[in-house]
Amino acid sequence: xxxxxxxxAAAPVEIAPDLARFMAEQAERSxxxxxxxxxxxxxxxxxxxxxxxxxxxxxxxGSGDSGQIESIDARNDADHHVSLPxxxxxxxxxxWQTRTPIEHRLTLEAAVEDLVYDLLSDTHGGWENNDGxxxxxxxxxxxRSIHLEFNERFTSSELFTHDF
Numbered sequence: 811x812x813x814x815x816x817x818x819a820a821a822p823v824e825i826a827p828d829l830a831r832f833m834a835e836q837a838e839r840s841x842x843x844x845x846x847x848x849x850x851x852x853x854x855x856x857x858x859x860x861x862x863x864x865x866x867x868x869x870x871x872g873s874g875d876s877g878q879i880e881s882i883d884a885r886n887d888a889d890h891h892v893s894l895p896x897x898x899x900x901x902x903x904x905x906w907q908t909r910t911p912i913e914h915r916l917t918l919e920a921a922v923e924d925l926v927y928d929l930l931s932d933t934h935g936g937w938e939n940n941d942g943x944x945x946x947x948x949x950x951x952x953x954r955s956i957h958l959e960f961n962e963r964f965t966s967s968e969l970f971t972h973d974f
Contacts, residue, residue: 839909846902846911847928851956854921857899858951861918862886866894866949868926870937873963877938879923887952894919901925922949925956934960941965 858866864887869880886892898915901924905912916924926947930937937943941963948957 835909839904842904842909842911846904847925850901850921850925852954853899853901854918854925854949855951855954857897857918857921858884858949861895861897863892863894863918864889864950864952866922866947866951868922868947868949869944870926870930870946871942871944872938873940873942875939877942879926882919882922894922929956929958933958934962937962 858864863884865885867881867883867885869883870877871880872878882894884892884894894917896917898917899921901914901916901921902911903914904910929947934943937960943960943962945958945960948959949955950957
């Protein structure tokens with residue numbers, strides 16, 4: 811792309827190569843994030859099953875530029891409430907400077923939180939802003955699936971005009 815400024819000699823300014831490089835880096839990072847997230851889900855499912863946990867329900871709520879996980883409820887195969895053990899698993903992440911995979915040791919609870927916050931930001935970025943949103947994740951370790959019920963809040967207004 812060449813930019814011509816009025817009153818000056820045309821000076822070619824190359825923007826496209828920088829934009830193309832940035833887009834390629836973003837695509838590469840997104841692909842790596844998807845791969846690592848899929849691996850992390852499998853590691854989490856395995857860790858939960860080894861701990862005898864069948865389901866984890868994670869409730870979240872946010873508004874006014876603040877959001878948080880409200881509760882984490884783990885259930886065993888008999889559907890009884892159990893505490894998440896302090897056992898640790900290894901989750902993969904990306905080093906922001908080198909853009910290479912790194913490993914983090916996390917407790918099962920921290921891994922659940924990490925994954926839930928990532929999924930929320932990917933599917934509903936800004937869920938905690940303005941009127942916010944609330945909902946629940948159901949992590950089914952037996953079926954190796956994650957289900958999200960998401961409720962977005964919003965303020966609505968209707969305009970009525972009358973001339974008398």
